[in-house]
Amino acid sequence: MGIFNAQSEGITMSGGGLYSLATVGAKHVIDAATPLVLDAINALPESSLKTGFTLSDMGCADAGTSLSMITSAIETVNQRVPDLPVSIVYTDQPRNDFNALITNVYGLGPFETYLDDRKNIFPLVSGTSFYRQIIPAESLNIGFSATAMHWLSQKVCNISNHVQAVGAKGEELQVFRQQAHKDWRQILIHRARELKPGGKLVLINFGTDEQGRYLGNTGGVNMFDTFNQIWQSFVDDKRVSQEEYQNMTLPQYYNSVEEFSAPLLKSDEAVYQAGLRLDHIDTRIVKCPYAEDFKLHGDSIRFAREYIPTIRSWNESIFFNGLSSDRPLKERRELIEDYYGTYRTMVENNPEGHGMDYVHAYTIISKVE
Numbered sequence: 001m002g003i004f005n006a007q008s009e010g011i012t013m014s015g016g017g018l019y020s021l022a023t024v025g026a027k028h029v030i031d032a033a034t035p036l037v038l039d040a041i042n043a044l045p046e047s048s049l050k051t052g053f054t055l056s057d058m059g060c061a062d063a064g065t066s067l068s069m070i071t072s073a074i075e076t077v078n079q080r081v082p083d084l085p086v087s088i089v090y091t092d093q094p095r096n097d098f099n100a101l102i103t104n105v106y107g108l109g110p111f112e113t114y115l116d117d118r119k120n121i122f123p124l125v126s127g128t129s130f131y132r133q134i135i136p137a138e139s140l141n142i143g144f145s146a147t148a149m150h151w152l153s154q155k156v157c158n159i160s161n162h163v164q165a166v167g168a169k170g171e172e173l174q175v176f177r178q179q180a181h182k183d184w185r186q187i188l189i190h191r192a193r194e195l196k197p198g199g200k201l202v203l204i205n206f207g208t209d210e211q212g213r214y215l216g217n218t219g220g221v222n223m224f225d226t227f228n229q230i231w232q233s234f235v236d237d238k239r240v241s242q243e244e245y246q247n248m249t250l251p252q253y254y255n256s257v258e259e260f261s262a263p264l265l266k267s268d269e270a271v272y273q274a275g276l277r278l279d280h281i282d283t284r285i286v287k288c289p290y291a292e293d294f295k296l297h298g299d300s301i302r303f304a305r306e307y308i309p310t311i312r313s314w315n316e317s318i319f320f321n322g323l324s325s326d327r328p329l330k331e332r333r334e335l336i337e338d339y340y341g342t343y344r345t346m347v348e349n350n351p352e353g354h355g356m357d358y359v360h361a362y363t364i365i366s367k368v369e
């Protein structure tokens with residue numbers, strides 16, 4: 001079950017180290033991206049490795065999902081330059097559960113740490129948003145991020161008929177699109193400053209693919225429509241107000257390949273002028289591990305029990321914060337329990353087509369030398 005930090009506002013992943021345990025799919029995504037990171041390290045200019053190597057993991061949550069990738073990255077750097085000092089800068093929002101991160105990185109929890117493998121490895125932690133510059137200019141070799149930059153810098157408006165921009169229409173959709181356009185450029189401009197000449201970004205972002213597919217919408221039941229349908233049924237039953245429902249709008253946007261690529265291809269774009277170039281972009285689907293398991297075991301109760309926490313790990317805080325603070329905390333918690341309980345029953349009774357396949361754009365970007 002997701003643990004909710006009642007003091008938080010906006011988005012937080014499940015705390016207490018539950019994020020990585022509940023989201024094995026996110027780890028599969030990072031594992032699939034690892035060869036891209038290793039290739040990027042091998043392609044770095046010799047000159048950029050003179051004073052040490054720095055990799056940032058932006059939007060790292062509790063860092064459990066990227067441990068294997070970072071272990072391989074350190075190994076690859078060491079093969080290029082034995083014993084080169086390596087700094088791993090873990091970054092997330094200030095309200096992230098950094099205690100869980102420390103537990104995972106230092107091997108105090110369920111995962112093995114890479115820290116015992118070698119000397120000269122320096123994990124560093126930052127609560128600076130990726131919408132700002134995180135580390136000093138020209139100090140970064142590899143900027144990595146997985147499954148994080150779809151979170152917009154702000155919620156530009158509530159969506160009147162849905163909980164996510166994938167269901168928005170007309171002016172509301174336009175407003176989200178414009179914010180995403182601005183935000184993506186802001187993310188890139190800051191990275192352009194941080195990167196050493198010849199440095200690279202490996203950014204694995206949720207997106208909309210060439211066939212219009214996106215997270216949880218790859219041919220089966222549309223996950224976001226299900227989120228919406230259940231909250232709308234709560235409105236119909238007068239369990240939550242229309243205002244609360246609208247406040248639940250998720251501040252996210254899924255860029256298309258064209259939207260991701262534009263600032264890196266056009267010479268009149270500030271990002272291009274700052275020296276960033278697109279090396280590669282493709283879209284990939286990583287299947288929902290819980291739905292895949294269900295195909296093998298066929299137990300819908302187990303499927304629902306395993307699948308709902310992965311959804312809950314990333315959207316509970318938004319939905320909770322949408323509920324009126326005039327309601328006693330206990331009542332808000334009960335509504336949230338009922339919401340996910342309703343979803344779970346839905347999957348138990350009719351499991352076919354449910355699942356959260358991941359749809360990502362895998363983007364490699366270089367800073368000119």
Ligand SMILES: C[S@@+](CC[C@H](N)C(=O)[O-])C[C@H]1O[C@@H](n2cnc3c(N)ncnc32)[C@H](O)[C@@H]1O
Pocket residue numbers: 011012013023026027030058059060061062065066091092093096128129130131145146147148149151153314
């Ligand atoms: C779904 S988790 C992904 C965690 C990990 N990268 C992975 O792939 O398993 C998204 C993370 O992005 C973080 N995040 C969202 N907006 C952010 C921002 N503006 N700056 C830094 N981190 C942010 C969230 O706090 C959360 O930890």
